[in-house]
Structure formats: structure tokens, C-alpha cells
Amino acid sequence: MTVIRRRQERIAVILPILRKLYPDAKCSLNFKNPLQLLVATILSAQCTDERVNKVTEGLFKKYRSAGDYASVPREELEKDIQSTGFFRNKAKSIRAMAQALVDHHGGQVPRTMEELTDLAGVGHKTANVVLGNAFDINVGIVVDTHVARISGRLGLTRRDDPVKIERDLMEAVPKEHWTLWPHLLIQHGRALCTARNPKCERCPLLQYCPAGKVFIKERKKD
Numbered sequence: 001m002t003v004i005r006r007r008q009e010r011i012a013v014i015l016p017i018l019r020k021l022y023p024d025a026k027c028s029l030n031f032k033n034p035l036q037l038l039v040a041t042i043l044s045a046q047c048t049d050e051r052v053n054k055v056t057e058g059l060f061k062k063y064r065s066a067g068d069y070a071s072v073p074r075e076e077l078e079k080d081i082q083s084t085g086f087f088r089n090k091a092k093s094i095r096a097m098a099q100a101l102v103d104h105h106g107g108q109v110p111r112t113m114e115e116l117t118d119l120a121g122v123g124h125k126t127a128n129v130v131l132g133n134a135f136d137i138n139v140g141i142v143v144d145t146h147v148a149r150i151s152g153r154l155g156l157t158r159r160d161d162p163v164k165i166e167r168d169l170m171e172a173v174p175k176e177h178w179t180l181w182p183h184l185l186i187q188h189g190r191a192l193c194t195a196r197n198p199k200c201e202r203c204p205l206l207q208y209c210p211a212g213k214v215f216i217k218e219r220k221k222d
């Protein structure tokens, strides 16, 4: 049996278990339209989603369109997003991204990976988040630290590079679940499969998880 086939079969078993465990798994950034999600995702770099949600609560009331972000003085936007960290770079990216939306896309967020990653401050991961969660377009799988760690533990990839991890996952996860998969793993990473001391004894995935069995064996030795 090929490696890909084995991964597909493992995911076919794991996915329903995770969906049952985390029925409400979804994007944890608050947004009401694609522009809001794009801004929130840029702000979420090196910042918790909780903090971003606090900041965007007021930000989205003040800035309603791409033109609003493009025309605000840099210092003012920096002040508005300061508490998310790296605020100078983020303000620069948001203003440049918004200007490009006004100049080339009629103020609207485009719906393709190529157009999105052409925008300032928008990388592959951000584009994946926006396409999947704002437009329901599955073009890739978001790989963050939880997704990378847990996919490796579950034996779904042997890679460290997020681009290669994404490729392995795209071969094995059914396309209609590409957006959901990272939300499930992020919740699992917070609840049970934590970076340190994962709660394998309580994890319903244990029997399908090569790393879990090793963790438990090692703990018995201690």
C-alpha cells in the first residue's frame, strides 16, 4: 500500500473523531466580510486571536472599506493596532494592501491565490485563510504550529517545512475539508495534543497515533 493511501485511510478514521470532539471548530478570528478577515489575519501574525479580536472590535467600526485603510495617516493606523505588536510593519502592509485593492480590484478582496499573494503583506498562509474562511474556496491547507506538530505526531507527514507539510496533507485530506482540518487540529492542540505533555491517555485518537503510543511508553518508564 502506498504512503499516500495509508495516510488517506488514517485520515478517514481520524476526521470523524475530531469532528465529533470539536463540532464548533471554526476560524477563531471575528469577521463579517472578506476585507475584515484579511485585515484580522494580517494583524494575527505573532499575536493571539483573542488580542486581535479585541482590537478589531473597534477597528472595524472605524474602518469600513479598503479606501478607509488606504487614506488614513500611517501614524493613526499604527496607534489603532499598536497592541497587536509589530504595528509599524502591520500598518504599512494594511495600507499598501488596501491601496492595491482600491487601485486594482475595485476595493474588493480578490478570490484567487495569485491575486491575493500579489497584495502587500499577504503570504500564502493568509491567502489560504481568506479563501477558505471568507469565500469557501479550498485551495490549500493552513499549516500553523499546531497543524505541523499534530500532523507529524499522527504520522501524516514527516516534514518540517510548512510548504511540504501542506503538500502531504493536501494529498491525504479530502478537498472539501481543507479549511476545516486546521481548525480541528488547532482545537485539539489547545485541548489535548499540547506541545508539552500531551494528554495521550485521554485522547480518542490514541489507537491511531504513532507518537501517542511512544509518549505513553516513555511515561511508564519514568
Ligand code: SF4
Pocket: 150, 153, 154, 192, 193, 194, 198, 199, 200, 201, 203, 204, 205, 206, 209, 211, 212, 213, 215
Ligand atoms: S495520542 Fe497524544 S500525541 Fe497523539 S494526537 Fe492524541 S494527544 Fe496528540
